[in-house]
Amino acid sequence: MAGNGTVSLEWNDNSQNDLAGYKLYRSTISGSNYTLLTGLLNASDYIDNDVINGMVYYYVVTALDTESNESETSNEVSARPYVPSSIIIQENEAGFISVNGTIDNNNPGFTGAGFANTINAVDAYVRWSVNAPEAGRYDLQWRFANGNTPDRTARVSVNGTAQLANVSFPGTGAWTTWTLTGIVTVQLTAGDNLIELAGNTANGTANIDWMEVTGLSPAPGN
Ligand code: GCU
Ligand code: CA
Ligand code: CA
DSSP: OEETTEEEEEOOOOOOTTEEEEEEEEESSTTSOOEEOSSOBSSSEEEEOOOOTTOOEEEEEEEEETTOOBOOOOOOEEEOOOOOEEEEEETTSTTEEEESEEEEOOSTTOOTTOEEEEOSSTTOEEEEEEEESSSEEEEEEEEEEOOSSSOOOEEEEETTEEEEEEEOOOOOSSTTOEEEOOOEEEEEOSEEEEEEEEESSTTOOOEEEEEEEEESSOEEOO
């Protein structure tokens, strides 16, 4: 898994009882030129911070037994660390698909042209389209207001598949008091992704000012 100046690796445990540990190898060429990256590792994961953003790295791992017999190499995986970028999608901008409700501007403090106000019903939704140049993990965050009501928790699906069951949109005290959700991570596919936020409660969702997407070059989708 690539990140900003980092690659996180994780592999299946070897279950043999004479296991001594693992060796991790890296190359910048697929299939050859591997060099040993680590000493003997006890854990079946490793974080490689010795990387340059934009470069592609190829990794294989081996297992060693207590007599120093080394296994064949694992399948190769690759990762390209990158500098993340962010986009904010407003209700009147490319990437905003629809709200199961209305676009309103009666509660000040919003940015852009207003905010998405879902109907007050379970499953009421807001939808966006986000383009990802390749499949990977992206962070999402929303700016919202929730007048004096309980937490309007919502779930997130991507391309129709549930990814997060319970994003918190707690009461902000007034419909004119806007704040940010926590940052949540979803998996996007290469190309356009339909991101849906759907209310878990009979109140629908909070009023949504915008959604921010952070990761490898996200762009508004069609
Ligand atoms: C109020 C508020 C709306 C909000 C609604 C709700 O009517 O003005 O913006 O969406 O409450 O409870 O959802
Ligand atoms: Ca509403
Ligand atoms: Ca807005």
